[in-house]
Amino acid sequence: MPEPGRIVLGIETSCDETGVGLVRLMPDGSVRLLADAVASSVDQHARFGGVVPEIASRAHLEAMAPTARRALEQAGLELSDVDAVAVTAGPGLAGALMVGVAAAKAYAGALGVPLYGVNHLAGHVAVDTLEHGRLPARCLAMLVSGGHTQLLSVAGIADTITQVGSTIDDAAGEAYDKVARLLELPYPGGPPIDSMAREGDAHAIAFPRGLTGPRDARHDFSFSGLKTAVARWVEQARREEREVPVADVCASFQEAVADVLTAKAVRAAGDLDVDTLVISGGVAANSRLAALAADRCAAAGLTLRVPRPRLCTDNGAMIAALGAHVLASGAEPSPPNIPADPGLPVETVVLR
Structure with a gap:
C-alpha cells in the first residue's frame, strides 16, 4: 500500500545547476525528502571566471x-505519481529561468496537476525544514550565496517573508570568487579559499569590516571595499617583489567576511526579538562562517539551524520543499502562463 501524502516535484534552474527534487507532503504537514538530483555546468564556466548565461x-x-x-x-517513483509541480520563477538568469519554467509547465500540463511558480530565495529557507523540521512561528534567515547576501524576517514560509537587510554592492560569494581569481585559485572561489584559510593566520592582515560603524546601516552589508583592500594589499606585495602569503x-x-555576517545576523535577531537563525545559500557551507555563527548564537541564546552543505547550494529539493509548504497552506496554484521573473522580490513567495 503506498505511503500517504502528496508528492511534489521541484525544478530549479536559476543559475548553473539543473536541480530536480521530489518530496512527500505528509498528512501532518511535515515534508520528507525523497530525491535530490543535480546536474551542474560549473566546469563549463570555470575558464571564464564566472557564469556565462548562454x-x-x-x-x-x-x-x-x-535529471528529472x-x-x-x-x-x-513514476512521473504519474506526482501530485504537484513547483518551479523557480525567479530571481535568477532570464534564459536559465525560462528553461525551468517551460519544463514545469509541460510536466504540470501533461499530468493535470497544479503548478506553483515560487521564489528561489524562499526556497533556500524552506530547504531547512527537510533537515530540521518545521520552522518556528517567527525566525530570521540569512541567505549567503554568490548572488545574494540578505537578512530575511520569516513569519510564514509559504507567504510572509520580508527583507530586513541586503548587500549594497558585492554579495559575499561574489567577493570570494573575485579574491580567488586575484590569488589565482580555482573557480568557484569559496571552497579553495576555505581550504587555504585553514593553513593561514586569520589575524595576519587587518582587512576592513564594511558597514560596521556606529552610523552605518545596521542590517545591510558591503563587501566591495573588502575585496578592493585585498587587491591593494596583494598588488603592493607584488610591486615590492615580496612573496604573497x-x-x-x-x-x-x-575572517572579515564571517565576522561581519555573523555580527549583523545576531544583531538583527535581537532587533527583531526572534530566537532562531537559519543560514543557507552556498556560502553557508563555509567552515569559518559555521563555527563563528555557532559561537555567537550560543552566546546570544539563539538556536542556529544550517542545512547540510548539499542542501545549501542550489538544488531542486529546496524548490520542492517550498512548493510543498505552499500546497499545504491552501494557496491557489499559479496560472499556466506564469512568466520567468529575473527580478522577483523575495516578498513574492509564489506567483499568482
Missing part, C-alpha cells in the same frame, strides 16, 4: 529531462 541556458536544456528521470529513479590572505579575508 552556456548555462543550453546546459539546462540538455540536462533537464535526464534520475530524481524519479532515486525516489522509486596566500594562506594568510585567505584566512584574514575569510
Whole structure:
C-alpha cells in the first residue's frame, strides 16, 4: 500500500545547476525528502571566471529531462505519481529561468496537476525544514550565496517573508570568487579559499569590516571595499617583489567576511526579538562562517539551524520543499502562463 501524502516535484534552474527534487507532503504537514538530483555546468564556466548565461541556458536544456528521470529513479517513483509541480520563477538568469519554467509547465500540463511558480530565495529557507523540521512561528534567515547576501524576517514560509537587510554592492560569494581569481585559485572561489584559510593566520592582515560603524546601516552589508583592500594589499606585495602569503590572505579575508555576517545576523535577531537563525545559500557551507555563527548564537541564546552543505547550494529539493509548504497552506496554484521573473522580490513567495 503506498505511503500517504502528496508528492511534489521541484525544478530549479536559476543559475548553473539543473536541480530536480521530489518530496512527500505528509498528512501532518511535515515534508520528507525523497530525491535530490543535480546536474551542474560549473566546469563549463570555470575558464571564464564566472557564469556565462548562454552556456548555462543550453546546459539546462540538455540536462533537464535526464535529471528529472534520475530524481524519479532515486525516489522509486513514476512521473504519474506526482501530485504537484513547483518551479523557480525567479530571481535568477532570464534564459536559465525560462528553461525551468517551460519544463514545469509541460510536466504540470501533461499530468493535470497544479503548478506553483515560487521564489528561489524562499526556497533556500524552506530547504531547512527537510533537515530540521518545521520552522518556528517567527525566525530570521540569512541567505549567503554568490548572488545574494540578505537578512530575511520569516513569519510564514509559504507567504510572509520580508527583507530586513541586503548587500549594497558585492554579495559575499561574489567577493570570494573575485579574491580567488586575484590569488589565482580555482573557480568557484569559496571552497579553495576555505581550504587555504585553514593553513593561514586569520589575524595576519587587518582587512576592513564594511558597514560596521556606529552610523552605518545596521542590517545591510558591503563587501566591495573588502575585496578592493585585498587587491591593494596583494598588488603592493607584488610591486615590492615580496612573496604573497596566500594562506594568510585567505584566512584574514575569510575572517572579515564571517565576522561581519555573523555580527549583523545576531544583531538583527535581537532587533527583531526572534530566537532562531537559519543560514543557507552556498556560502553557508563555509567552515569559518559555521563555527563563528555557532559561537555567537550560543552566546546570544539563539538556536542556529544550517542545512547540510548539499542542501545549501542550489538544488531542486529546496524548490520542492517550498512548493510543498505552499500546497499545504491552501494557496491557489499559479496560472499556466506564469512568466520567468529575473527580478522577483523575495516578498513574492509564489506567483499568482
